[in-house]
Amino acid sequence: EPEVTQTPSHQVTQMGQEVILRCVPISNHLYFYWYRQILGQKVEFLVSFYNNEISEKSEIFDDQFSVERPDGSNFTLKIRSTKLEDSAMYFCASNKDSSNQPQHFGDGTRLSIL
């Protein structure tokens, strides 16, 4: 069964550095998402992406964050000038259609900011 894959599984970065988290969504999916989960807290929506543009974003997704689909397969989340509070699990998800279709999640990237 096709899967969403995320790399790396764990990323350790110094505060203030830039980090890029990578995702390969399921190949025939059209909608892509990033979520994050701070340790012990609920999963929070960051951004949704369709037709090469952001379709919805949360208050968390400020100018520090950006997303890109640089080619036909990858979907990336860039965090500029990382802060300690950016430490979290970041999950990528995708689905064929945004309405009444389950989202398929990757295993996540654990981001640790030192």
Add this chain to the structure above:
Amino acid sequence: SQQGEEDPQALSIQEGENATMNCSYKTSINNLQWYRQNSGRGLVHLILIRSNEREKHSGRLRVTLDTSKKSSSLLITASRAADTASYFCAAAGNEKLTFGTGTRLTIIP
């Protein structure tokens, strides 16, 4: 209650028993989804119930939805040790999912 809050927060039952988890949400929805998360892993989709449906079954899972009360429940019948995980409901609007706080389910062999 807060947006997407599960009840109980933690549940321990004996293997073979049924487990029931409840969820409340605040906004209007297209559908309500349930996910499972094993420790340190991603979210696995379990079942989706549309806003015009009241009950849905999938294997040992039964989910109900009451849009007038903005609540849903997930029943896992004949629980197994492998069902030990955290379970989250997610309210689906146009695109994004709004997750609840989760129920940590422990099945005692």
